[in-house]
Amino acid sequence: MDNLTLLFQAPPLALQLFVDGFLIGAVFALAAYGMALVWGVMNIINICQGEFVLLGGYVALQTARSGLHPLLGVPAAAIVLFAVGWLCYRAVVYRIVERDLFISLLATFGIAILLSQLMNNIFSANLETVDAHLGTWFLFDGLVTISQIKVVACAVTLVIAAALVLFMRRSRLGQAIRATAQNPRAARILGIDTDRVYAMTYGLNAAICGASGALVAMIWVIQPFGGLIYTVRSFMIVILAGLGNLPGVILAALGLGVAEQFVGFILGAQSQIAFVFSALVVILAFRSWRLRRHRRYLA
Amino acid sequence: MSALGNKTAIRIAILALAIVAPFALPAFQVELTFLWIMIVFALSWDIMGGQAGYNSFGNIAFFGIGVYAAAILQIGLFHDVAAYTAAAGGETLTLTPPQYFIGLFAGLAAAPVLAIAAAVVLGVALLGLRGHYFAIATLGLGIAAGELAAGWAWLGGSSGVQVPVYPGSLASQRLLFYFLSAALGIATFTILRRLYATRFGLVLNAIRDDEDKAEALGLRTTRYKIVAWCIAAGFLGLAGGLMGHIIGFIDPREVAFAGATFGVWMVLMAILGGKGTIWGPVIGAAIFHVTRELFWTYLFGWQNVALGLLIIVVVVFFPTGLLGWVRQRYPKLFALNLAASPADRARP
Numbered sequence: 001m002d003n004l005t006l007l008f009q010a011p012p013l014a015l016q017l018f019v020d021g022f023l024i025g026a027v028f029a030l031a032a033y034g035m036a037l038v039w040g041v042m043n044i045i046n047i048c049q050g051e052f053v054l055l056g057g058y059v060a061l062q063t064a065r066s067g068l069h070p071l072l073g074v075p076a077a078a079i080v081l082f083a084v085g086w087l088c089y090r091a092v093v094y095r096i097v098e099r100d101l102f103i104s105l106l107a108t109f110g111i112a113i114l115l116s117q118l119m120n121n122i123f124s125a126n127l128e129t130v131d132a133h134l135g136t137w138f139l140f141d142g143l144v145t146i147s148q149i150k151v152v153a154c155a156v157t158l159v160i161a162a163a164l165v166l167f168m169r170r171s172r173l174g175q176a177i178r179a180t181a182q183n184p185r186a187a188r189i190l191g192i193d194t195d196r197v198y199a200m201t202y203g204l205n206a207a208i209c210g211a212s213g214a215l216v217a218m219i220w221v222i223q224p225f226g227g228l229i230y231t232v233r234s235f236m237i238v239i240l241a242g243l244g245n246l247p248g249v250i251l252a253a254l255g256l257g258v259a260e261q262f263v264g265f266i267l268g269a270q271s272q273i274a275f276v277f278s279a280l281v282v283i284l285a286f287r288s289w290r291l292r293r294h295r296r297y298l299a
Numbered sequence: 300m301s302a303l304g305n306k307t308a309i310r311i312a313i314l315a316l317a318i319v320a321p322f323a324l325p326a327f328q329v330e331l332t333f334l335w336i337m338i339v340f341a342l343s344w345d346i347m348g349g350q351a352g353y354n355s356f357g358n359i360a361f362f363g364i365g366v367y368a369a370a371i372l373q374i375g376l377f378h379d380v381a382a383y384t385a386a387a388g389g390e391t392l393t394l395t396p397p398q399y400f401i402g403l404f405a406g407l408a409a410a411p412v413l414a415i416a417a418a419v420v421l422g423v424a425l426l427g428l429r430g431h432y433f434a435i436a437t438l439g440l441g442i443a444a445g446e447l448a449a450g451w452a453w454l455g456g457s458s459g460v461q462v463p464v465y466p467g468s469l470a471s472q473r474l475l476f477y478f479l480s481a482a483l484g485i486a487t488f489t490i491l492r493r494l495y496a497t498r499f500g501l502v503l504n505a506i507r508d509d510e511d512k513a514e515a516l517g518l519r520t521t522r523y524k525i526v527a528w529c530i531a532a533g534f535l536g537l538a539g540g541l542m543g544h545i546i547g548f549i550d551p552r553e554v555a556f557a558g559a560t561f562g563v564w565m566v567l568m569a570i571l572g573g574k575g576t577i578w579g580p581v582i583g584a585a586i587f588h589v590t591r592e593l594f595w596t597y598l599f600g601w602q603n604v605a606l607g608l609l610i611i612v613v614v615v616f617f618p619t620g621l622l623g624w625v626r627q628r629y630p631k632l633f634a635l636n637l638a639a640s641p642a643d644r645a646r647p
Contacts, residue, residue, distance in 0.1 A: 045431050095615050101431045102354045106570070106614040109563060114607025121600065228442070228559060235435055270457075274446030280439035284432060285424035292427045
């Protein structure tokens with residue numbers, strides 16, 4: 001709690017935490033949007049979201065090691081992960097699309113532990129990070145530091161988000177995805193190949209996760225067994241924002257990023273994971289309590 | 300032999316097997332002990348998951364509470380807990396036999412009580428949720444509990460707690476905990492079998508089949524769900540109290556609140572055997588435990604890959620579990636007296 005008083009004595013510190021959380025939160029928004037997409041269109045909660053993020057990070061790592069510019073890792077990760085997502089769909093996910101949610105939850109959990117150990121065996125269990133060769137800005141006599149990569153990551157996120165919105169609104173496939181989300185049966189009657197739409201949606205989700213993973217690898221560290229927390233973050237952001245609400249997703253993600261930074265600073269970095277998971281339970285309990293007063297429930 | 304005689308014979312055979320097994324297979328005593336704990340896991344998960352249709356990934360939280368409650372009470376009765384955990388295993392606690400056993404049984408009594416108390420609080424908070432919201436909330440719960448325990452210095456923090464040393468030979472300790480676990484496993488099975496035949500069991504099934512209709516019939520479904528969760532928590536708390544002593548060391552994330560491993564495995568075990576049945580979880584636990592040990596022994600380094608594939612195959616191709624699959628394939632095995640049943644005879 002000593003850090004709490006420190007926060008009041010030195011207001012720039014709070015600014016530092018806010019800026020950090022804001023920039024990191026933007027990266028969370030991507031994976032959360034992907035989760036909302038798959039959830040809304042296919043009615044699947046994708047537990048291997050976090051593993052897709054980490055895999056994207058590893059692709060970016062390999063790109064950077066092969067001598068290319070680190071930022072090229074973002075498109076590279078997106079392309080590779082699209083293929084991975086498409087393969088996952090063709091191998092497993094298509095069998096569970098129209099089935100019980102619980103089955104999809106467990107099946108994607110199976111994919112998650114499979115992927116995490118594969119990553120461990122291929123890339124080793126070490127903490128890895130990608131150096132983006134960018135500098136740091138110093139404000140308020142060095143009290144506030146902003147690493148440029150975080151700003152770049154935030155900007156890239158915004159560009160991807162804008163591209164996604166355009167894609168979903170304008171393109172033929174985007175319209176097909178939205179139609180399938182509204183009513184798969186009607187979409188089939190109107191000649192939309194919903195199986196292909198599902199494959200594309202799942203691949204697109206993996207690609208979004210991959211891009212966000214590449215950014216995570218540049219601003220943080222990646223480690224093969226740390227996937228679940230990204231899944232939980234995405235889920236939290238989605239339930240806070242509601243399905244199909246992109247501005248809500250971005251706001252919730254930024255809020256979560258800032259909250260995590262403050263908690264991590266005040267209670268110590270090791271309590272950050274505990275905070276994310278406890279916050280999930282508390283938020284759901286709170287929403288359930290609010291709804292119960294109207295005799296409704298979350299389902 | 301009559302059907303009743305058959306059943307009694309099977310019961311006696313299983314009981315005899317349970318008593319003889321640790322002596323017949325001394326090398327596998329610890330494995331057999333774990334097997335009984337696994338059976339308790341799967342059976343207690345099935346109360347909510349199989350019978351009431353509420354898929355919880357966080358039941359491990361009650362298990363972890365049991366682990367800590369039993370160990371901390373046993374230490375705390377005769378020693379200062381804070382000083383003990385602060386030493387972080389540097390000091391081993393040696394209790395005299397009477398002290399040890401008083402502590403052990405006090406701990407085993409406290410473990411389910413605390414676990415049930417937690418289930419009441421969490422049940423009130425979370426059991427208004429349905430479907431996947433409940434599933435994800437409990438997934439978060441299991442891991443959050445581990446992280447909170449790891450951050451609580453009084454409980455030893457992330458360096459865990461060393462359980463007091465057993466005042467006796469290793470062989471006698473293993474036998475004691477084998478028989479305690481076996482007793483717990485058999486008690487769980489018997490109690491749940493009785494329970495599912497009562498009105499309470501029928502209410503749980505009604506909740507699974509259509510909760511809105513059950514509520515419309517005037518059943519206070521949330522209360523039933525909370526009670527069901529408490530029953531599961533009680534068994535898990537006891538299992539946890541034993542587990543701490545079986546392993547001898549409590550790690551918050553790996554032993555007590557292993558949310559992403561045991562927490563999910565108990566779901567898998569119940570599904571593997573066939574959720575919503577009484578024998579399914581038992582069979583599933585046995586098969587899963589053997590398979591997992593084989594994976595861990597022969598495929599070490601790739602064990603999670605194999606396990607992930609197993610999970611995918613089981614849930615995608617056998618969602619009704621082994622029992623469900625056999626029932627579909629060979630319905631005659633389960634058709635006790637279908638032709639002779641009164642409903643059939645009444646039909647023209």
